[in-house]
Amino acid sequence: MTTPAAGAASNKAAGAASTRKAAPFNRVVLFVLLSVGVVSAVAFAFLTAYAPALDAAHNRGGHALSRAGTGFSAIVDLATASGTPTRLSHDDRPGDAGLLVLTPEAGTSPAQVDRLVRARDGEPTLIIVPKWETSPNPIRPTWIETHGLVAAPDAPLSTVAPGVGVTTRAARRGERLIAPGIAGVDTFPAPAVLQRLDPAAGLDAIVTAADGSVVLGWQTKHNIFILADPDLLDNAGMRDLAAARIAIALLRDLGAAKDGGLVFDVTLNGFGGGRDLLRLMLEPPFLGLTLALVAVAGLAVWQAAIRFGTPAAPGRAIAFGSAALIDNIAAVIATAKREGAIAPRYAALAGATVAAHRHAPTGLTDRERAAWLDRVGTTPRFSVLAHDATLVDTPAAALASARALHRWQMEAVHDR
Template identity: 40%
Template structure:
């Protein structure tokens, strides 16, 4: 019976062996750290494969193709996932998916800089068979794309069969921009636009907002994945981007913040990025040392400190505590002011024969942002703890300013 009991106790001890506990702690810490990292960066890890009309989408209505094409041809494209990137001098291509998208901050940030806004056109639904693909179910109501820049820029959007006939570009535009028109062709009319590419009826396909470097492309099929599947359209798309890059910047930025794919600001993420990463690592090292100390003692145990310490510091602390408990802090302003006056007399060589008022005027002549006599009066009149503290701090700053 004793042997059975002893054997059972031995097996129980092995379950809670130090190695087992250490492994559980390590696994738990790794899991906790992983959950923190995922919580901080999960919003930024969105792949954009949501079949939307943006630069991360490989759907027919997306623009991942033109991004890859621009990269392959040395145009140095990048995807903007933060509003701070709007301040770049590079051409920024914005692809809002609906007229209800708030463009106010974007337009203000891009004022005076080359900007291409592509209007939405298609109504799509996600493809059930292939992730990231879409099925086109029709076109948006014409008022939807017309509202992208409303009410600042009023445009009227129309659609009509194009028959694939060639578009008409201004004389200084590349010849490739006279590519065949998409079917159906989405165009616009507006007195606020300078026509750069038009259809055979003179309706604007690409226009420049008067008095700005903002360009509006009415038909997204000239840039999206579906549109550039043909060689002539792909060449025209690249030439179109170069043509509207009026500032001459060599880079192209495709914005996805307006599509809801921007990076989120997170205080947790700051802990894992420079310069706060060093502080995080230091905290982790300190916690590791604390954990190690909890397991293994370093040296002999220290005796507990005295409740009341020896020396001048303890005397000052005890006196301050008594004054604080008595609620008399606000009555010490005059005495502190007198102490500062005596120190100032010694430091600045104030003649001994001068009275306190004369000494205050003498110290006022030292110059500075504040007058010594005013600070002395504020400290002497202080009756509340907060007022006294503010007056004392002001006197201390005055003394530091004059002795530096």
């Protein structure tokens, strides 16, 4: 025998089981899936914005981001540590503050170099001529392999400094470069393979070799400095502390000590040249706005996910009953703007109804029936109401005509 308490417990358990069976998804699983989706979307946006900065090419090549022997990341770090304001330029409009350092490669377009120099409007610019032909190491992609000297190191200079040639020779044992115009530097060791400028290129010599050839020259026309041998400033040359000090003194003397410090361009090497919308969103000053928008979106999702009470069941699209049918018909007439056309028809229907109820003679025309209804009806007469119905042109006039006809019909059949 089943007791009432046992029956109630059984019904409750059955209801709970049916509720669990009715739920198609587990809330914990949905929360985990949503969290994974949000984290994945954020990671995708971040990696898309900073993919160029995470590329292994940053660690090789002859540019200011490279940590390879032919790169210049060491001089960037040394200049920053020595107190010289230093920054990297990812913009093809670097501005006119400080000493702009260009590190073109052998295949760099001369027009790109010329455009950056002319954008400086006479402010000092240092162009470091390429020297070594390199390629990525197939085993370690962040390393490089050197294949000798570049074929045409002076190619990037053909527009901004036409006529400037570049030659290479082996340095003599113990050969030193001469820099009398640089404060604190008189001479310093020459690289094993010395790359130099054509001495007849119309440049003012700043650093020269023992044979008088120009290693660092100054072109007064555009206020540009041309360094023929990048080994004086690249990472391989910064292995020696004395060479690093000379390099910092050299850059300061060329104009880095002025307001603006050093600006290393990397657009010539394929890193930058424009503004990325995602990076602007993820960096100050727009980072605060991005976080605020994310917070607002999170609050909106939280508000939409929480429901208070049992949700109300949706009603029928079309309700039952004659009243709903009449309302729908009226809505269709109003939507089609046919009130003016329906009023005369309603008048004819009201007249036919009263004529049938009062047993009007058969075979009457519309005019004869209207005259007959005028005699049996009340004031106002039916013919007047029917004529007014033909003049309806607005919804309000149609409603007034229908009310008058309905009142006349009720009084004509004595049905109040």
